């Protein structure tokens with residue numbers, strides 16, 4: 001077809017691609033190091049399912065998921081086709097011989113038809129359906145148009161080639177396995193030889209120029225993800241999802257005394273390489289917004305927007321970052337993302353779970369918060385008394401720490417006094433601050449005690465020896481205070497020989513389970529709904545089916561962050577006369593109540609209140625009650641329903657309260 005021309009086109013295309021790709025990758029290489037290539041087997045497994053298998057893409061929303069999977073499959077298959085076309089540039093009669101050639105021709109046509117349908121659907125979606133999450137995007141339209149040109153010109157090229165070289169046995173063989181190209185060649189058979197030759201060359205060169213223009217465009221824009229998405233999946237952070245990145249404060253203080261001490265992230269240069277890579281990989285699909293409570297309530301935070309801002313900032317400051325001249329870089333918070341954006345996040349984890357390529361968010365925000373709090377003392381004013389209260393009394397209300405066990409005084413609950421007595425109990429009930437001090441949450445603790453006593457479970461509480469896990473202050477950026485609280489609690493737990501912990505608080509559950517090993521706290525930790533589920537399953541309690549119309553609200557820290565979706569539902573089903581209704585946004589799409597990440601203690605100044613939106617979603621289902629399994633969710637939903645004027649009609653209960661009530665004999 002033109003050996004010189006295809007050679008020059010290839011050199012220009014690959015050189016342009018490499019130069020533009022390096023503009024971004026050089027920045028990534030200059031960011032902070034972190035090992036993301038350990039546990040290779042697990043990473044390859046994820047690459048197979050989430051990357052090549054497109055599991056999240058299809059599971060999230062099947063129609064756009066199938067559309068994207070078809071285009072992805074098309075890229076994989078058509079890579080071989082493009083190599084084949086490059087070879088044709090040197091010898092127009094090149095074919096893949098034999099059975100392999102036949103199979104390839106069939107597969108190629110099948111995939112190209114699928115890609116064509118997917119691209120047409122993508123246009124329909126953008127211009128007719130216009131889903132809320134998709135924002136106007138000229139680059140996406142250009143890329144879709146280029147794919148359309150590539151597929152159409154490939155069909156046309158086959159059509160012309162099958163006629164022009166109709167006497168060549170290899171081409172005849174290929175045509176026998178290519179129904180679309182063959183049908184086109186039949187339609188073109190009457191054209192003059194000159195027109196056929198022109199059509200052959202025009203379709204070939206139009207396609208190849210488009211292919212190489214596409215290649216050069218990729219690293220210039222958001223469609224760089226075509227190249228970086230699979231590596232991003234491979235290098236993604238390991239589970240568990242919500243573990244604040246460890247900070248070795250002792251080492252930091254020993255290494256960097258005085259003004260040089262640095263905790264958290266301040267400027268772009270403090271980002272980890274993977275965080276920069278993620279910003280360049282974001283596909284802008286907007287799936288991270290679908291159940292993001294901040295996006296849905298009008299706050300200036302969606303993961304997509306953060307990636308977009310960080311990406312543009314990295315490009316803008318490229319020279320300084322690559323050269324290592326980072327002293328004058330502006331702070332990310334205030335210059336790139338706003339203070340409101342940083343503090344709006346409830347750390348619910350929806351965005352990370354929904355992102356089809358596993359891009360990350362929480363680690364970066366935790367480190368930005370750490371810097372604001374610990375290095376600059378800049379944080380929402382409402383947090384100040386909360387930090388002070390945790391510091392002095394190990395609870396957010398500042399109530400006397402030695403009264404922590406008072407709620408249980410009339411319940412005959414054993415308080416573990418020594419490690420010697422630990423062998424007489426099966427579980428330590430870690431109560432947590434809310435259930436120790438908040439009147440609403442104490443009802444849950446009392447109900448849970450009643451269940452444990454009814455089942456004959458050998459358990460104890462720590463009483464005044466219990467301290468806060470500090471989970472909330474850690475997520476609010478006060479790592480120093482968190483570590484003080486964590487070390488103190490680990491000392492108490494280990495000193496008392498505690499091995500097995502049950503708690504009604506998903507935040508404590510997450511922290512004790514996933515973060516405390518970092519401080520020498522190794523425990524078997526379960527959530528109270530899991531223990532109640534077991535007790536019912538073993539027949540140790542037999543609650544009545546006493547309720548109907550109870551709607552279950554999913555606590556993010558139990559479900560999304562720790563994968564427990566079923567135990568609370570099984571327990572609820574066991575006390576329900578009907579099939580419990582579900583929120584429209586449930587399970588991994590459940591909307592957060594708005595309390596996580598320290599938000600429980602902050603005002604919502606912008607947009608609608610998140611708990612009110614969740615309450616509206618609840619009321620839409622006409623429930624008789626809302627059940628949950630987290631003290632903070634219970635408080636937030638109670639307040640949300642009350643704000644709608646329905647507090648008396650739709651009570652909010654913890655699942656433990658329902659079970660305890662269902663254990664009572666009927667009147």
Ligand code: SF4
Nearest residue numbers: 292345346348349351
């Ligand atoms: S963690 Fe939740 S609140 Fe924060 S950005 Fe992601 S989805 Fe939104």
Ligand code: SF4
Nearest residue numbers: 282283285286288355
């Ligand atoms: S962060 Fe993930 S889900 Fe959100 S727009 Fe980017 S690729 Fe899509």
